[in-house]
Amino acid sequence: MKTIDGGVCAAKGFLAAGVHCGIRKNKTKKDLALIYSEKQATAAAVYTTNLVKGAPLLVTKKHLENGTARAIICNSGNANTCNANGIEVAEEICSLLAGTLKISADDVIVASTGVIGQPLDIAPIAAGIPPLVALLGKDSTSAAQGIMTTDTKPKEIAVEFTVGGVRCRLGGIAKGSGMIHPNMATMLVFLTTDCAISAKMLQKALSGDVAGTFNMVSVDGDTSTNDMVTILANGAAGNPEIVQEGADLDSFMQALNTVTVHLCRRIAGDGEGATKLLECKVIGAKDQETARTVAKSVICSSLTKAAMFGADANWGRVLCAIGYSGAAVDVTKIDVAFRSPKGRVEVCKNGAGVAFSEEEAKQILLEDEIEILVDLNAGDASSTAWGCDLTYDYVKINGDYRT
Amino acid sequence: MKTIDGGVCAAKGFLAAGVHCGIRKNKTKKDLALIYSEKQATAAAVYTTNLVKGAPLLVTKKHLENGTARAIICNSGNANTCNANGIEVAEEICSLLAGTLKISADDVIVASTGVIGQPLDIAPIAAGIPPLVALLGKDSTSAAQGIMTTDTKPKEIAVEFTVGGVRCRLGGIAKGSGMIHPNMATMLVFLTTDCAISAKMLQKALSGDVAGTFNMVSVDGDTSTNDMVTILANGAAGNPEIVQEGADLDSFMQALNTVTVHLCRRIAGDGEGATKLLECKVIGAKDQETARTVAKSVICSSLTKAAMFGADANWGRVLCAIGYSGAAVDVTKIDVAFRSPKGRVEVCKNGAGVAFSEEEAKQILLEDEIEILVDLNAGDASSTAWGCDLTYDYVKINGDYRT
Numbered sequence: 001m002k003t004i005d006g007g008v009c010a011a012k013g014f015l016a017a018g019v020h021c022g023i024r025k026n027k028t029k030k031d032l033a034l035i036y037s038e039k040q041a042t043a044a045a046v047y048t049t050n051l052v053k054g055a056p057l058l059v060t061k062k063h064l065e066n067g068t069a070r071a072i073i074c075n076s077g078n079a080n081t082c083n084a085n086g087i088e089v090a091e092e093i094c095s096l097l098a099g100t101l102k103i104s105a106d107d108v109i110v111a112s113t114g115v116i117g118q119p120l121d122i123a124p125i126a127a128g129i130p131p132l133v134a135l136l137g138k139d140s141t142s143a144a145q146g147i148m149t150t151d152t153k154p155k156e157i158a159v160e161f162t163v164g165g166v167r168c169r170l171g172g173i174a175k176g177s178g179m180i181h182p183n184m185a186t187m188l189v190f191l192t193t194d195c196a197i198s199a200k201m202l203q204k205a206l207s208g209d210v211a212g213t214f215n216m217v218s219v220d221g222d223t224s225t226n227d228m229v230t231i232l233a234n235g236a237a238g239n240p241e242i243v244q245e246g247a248d249l250d251s252f253m254q255a256l257n258t259v260t261v262h263l264c265r266r267i268a269g270d271g272e273g274a275t276k277l278l279e280c281k282v283i284g285a286k287d288q289e290t291a292r293t294v295a296k297s298v299i300c301s302s303l304t305k306a307a308m309f310g311a312d313a314n315w316g317r318v319l320c321a322i323g324y325s326g327a328a329v330d331v332t333k334i335d336v337a338f339r340s341p342k343g344r345v346e347v348c349k350n351g352a353g354v355a356f357s358e359e360e361a362k363q364i365l366l367e368d369e370i371e372i373l374v375d376l377n378a379g380d381a382s383s384t385a386w387g388c389d390l391t392y393d394y395v396k397i398n399g400d401y402r403t
Numbered sequence: 404m405k406t407i408d409g410g411v412c413a414a415k416g417f418l419a420a421g422v423h424c425g426i427r428k429n430k431t432k433k434d435l436a437l438i439y440s441e442k443q444a445t446a447a448a449v450y451t452t453n454l455v456k457g458a459p460l461l462v463t464k465k466h467l468e469n470g471t472a473r474a475i476i477c478n479s480g481n482a483n484t485c486n487a488n489g490i491e492v493a494e495e496i497c498s499l500l501a502g503t504l505k506i507s508a509d510d511v512i513v514a515s516t517g518v519i520g521q522p523l524d525i526a527p528i529a530a531g532i533p534p535l536v537a538l539l540g541k542d543s544t545s546a547a548q549g550i551m552t553t554d555t556k557p558k559e560i561a562v563e564f565t566v567g568g569v570r571c572r573l574g575g576i577a578k579g580s581g582m583i584h585p586n587m588a589t590m591l592v593f594l595t596t597d598c599a600i601s602a603k604m605l606q607k608a609l610s611g612d613v614a615g616t617f618n619m620v621s622v623d624g625d626t627s628t629n630d631m632v633t634i635l636a637n638g639a640a641g642n643p644e645i646v647q648e649g650a651d652l653d654s655f656m657q658a659l660n661t662v663t664v665h666l667c668r669r670i671a672g673d674g675e676g677a678t679k680l681l682e683c684k685v686i687g688a689k690d691q692e693t694a695r696t697v698a699k700s701v702i703c704s705s706l707t708k709a710a711m712f713g714a715d716a717n718w719g720r721v722l723c724a725i726g727y728s729g730a731a732v733d734v735t736k737i738d739v740a741f742r743s744p745k746g747r748v749e750v751c752k753n754g755a756g757v758a759f760s761e762e763e764a765k766q767i768l769l770e771d772e773i774e775i776l777v778d779l780n781a782g783d784a785s786s787t788a789w790g791c792d793l794t795y796d797y798v799k800i801n802g803d804y805r806t
Binding site (some may be wrong): 084 | 456797
């Protein structure tokens with residue numbers, strides 16, 4: 001497997017585009033994105049578990065009942081959530097796009113991200129769809145820009161892998177930034193592949209992947225109402241279709257995991273106001289659930305996040321977060337270390353502090369990517385969670401988001 | 404019942420003091436506090452549920468097995484947690500104090516708050532105990548200052564109430580500020596009363612109270628390793644001892660609740676970096692657990708907290724926090740309003756936005772105490788949770804706490 005360029009357009013038969021249609025006031029920011037498959041594709045998705053669900057998710061869920069789709073349209077600047085006419089507007093977006101693309105409205109996946117509770121005006125979207133369709137091309141970045149809110153960078157990646165001796169591609173774009181604490185589903189992530197795979201196997205692969213990837217990311221502990229990860233597989237690579245478990249599904253899942261882990265890291269590292277990516281790697285857990293619970297608790301701790309912003313090796317906060325995580329662990333066996341490209345420093349052994357150089361620790365923690373290494377010394381299970389530091393800018397961005 | 408002065412010294416037979424002994428570098432900050440009952444008192448306590456427990460809690464738990472105590476000693480500046488010799492040091496503190504006061508070491512309650520994982524030097528405490536004991540008097544404020552860490556204000560209150568026709572008093576001091584998200588027990592809160600009440604009834608009253616008071620407070624979602632609420636009842640008021648449920652226990656619990664709710668509000672409003680007290684009042688819940696889950700989820704939402712800092716009526720974040728709380732609610736029935744001394748503004752009706760004046764909402768949210776009013780319209784249960792806004796200063800305080 002190797003990383004390649006092209007994002008969601010790396011896979012054969014996929015085109016994309018992004019435009020500014022007028023939902024966002026700032027004309028330099030794209031606010032409408034489209035991904036299109038030249039042929040019918042199998043499709044799978046996972047959604048937020050928030051009881052408050054964005055109207056686009058409800059419409060998409062209905063459209064994906066048959067396991068196929070051809071297009072994904074997504075606007076930023078307005079979440080189309082908690083609005084009396086939300087469903088109606090989401091369906092209208094699908095109809096307008098279907099009319100222009102000459103496909104069935106049932107084959108459109110619709111998503112929205114932005115402010116909750118403000119009616120979404122259909123007019124700029126209706127006006128934006130024709131130029132958006134006209135711009136369709138191998139332009140993944142433009143679509144990645146169209147779904148950004150407070151993200152500072154577009155997020156995209158693609159890989160090439162082999163199934164049944166045939167080279168296939170899988171790529172994706174994502175938006176993250178704030179209200180990021182997915183649960184069973186997640187943020188907005190759009191994936192495409194030209195690998196032939198049945199809808200059932202596709203959903204199995206996606207659902208199996210998110211538990212250890214997007215569900216292990218947290219920026220601020222707030223689970224969005226509009227989280228969605230969706231994947232389209234159009235079979236354009238020409239491989240024998242994956243219809244059951246086995247080596248081919250394993251290859252596919254490995255490619256999928258490479259793409260999703262990359263996007264997790266990008267989403268966490270570009271969390272609202274973040275200056276650092278935090279990776280908590282837990283090993284030595286008695287089972288995977290314990291490892292995941294511990295890793296996520298550390299990543300979610302406001303105190304740990306603030307300490308990392310200040311490059312302060314305050315490992316007591318890591319131990320504290322493990323202690324209240326709800327996982328049954330023996331705290332007298334826990335080892336903690338911090339690691340970055342500048343080195344590694346052990347700070348806690350068997351649940352108690354060990355002497356270390358504060359200056360050396362500071363140098364390690366001043367880097368942009370920090371690993372918090374936890375060994376529970378109680379078994380063989382492991383897990384990784386991704387987060388970011390808590391900064392002045394997070395407060396600034398969210399203190400006055402709407403105005 | 405009426406509020407009176409005197410804090411933990413309002414009840415007859417209780418003395419207190421606070422000194423700077425040298426644990427904290429800043430000599431203007433007291434770091435050692437003592438509360439002393441002139442006669443033997445019944446005692447009760449609740450503790451953190453964090454699996455990482457401060458050594459002082461373990462020692463205190465042992466000392467309270469017999470349900471009696473005479474003194475509470477607490478240092479700030481060091482939590483005496485995750486240290487290899489923690490238990491030993493906590494026991495030494497009790498022995499030294501018992502020797503000076505000429506009481507049994509088993510009758511000493513010990514607590515510590517501050518940095519985790521740095522050995523606590525016994526020397527300044529040993530040197531500080533004699534002057535601390537010499538200073539014992541009706542000085543509750545001095546003790547309240549001695550337990551402060553990043554708190555900006557000492558927190559104390561007392562009330563007078565009647566049991567069996569006899570006037571009794573109950574008062575308390577507390578420290579809060581950061582790492583505040585108690586679970587089944589809470590922060591450091593020391594309560595005294597001269598009401599005669601059996602150890603069993605005292606524990607029953609305290610345990611029953613915290614579920615709706617301290618456990619409903621959150622500053623940052625981090626459950627401390629050293630949370631403790633403890634109460635001493637020395638019977639000096641001369642009332643017939645409360646030994647069973649009934650009107651007298653009800654009077655006592657009402658007095659207790661008045662004191663604890665006051666301290667909850669003080670702790671939340673003085674959360675690290677806070678500029679505002681947030682109170683989320685949930686009504687119309689189908690049961691109390693639902694009401695509590697919803698109220699606490701709103702108070703804990705980083706996005707809601709940041710919006711309140713910015714005086715931004717971003718009610719979608721409130722709805723989002725209700726949606727991911729885990730409580731089974733019908734989101735299409737939820738009403739939300741904001742209220743402060745400047746007025747009340749309805750922002751959401753039946754789960755969808757209603758038109759409101761942004762200017763009016765801003766004026767309401769610029770106040771120091773904000774109520775977030777949620778009506779689930781599904782029953783008669785209610786609950787209140789207390790929190791604070793998320794500010795630049797929270798990040799500043801916690802970005803470099805140790806240095």
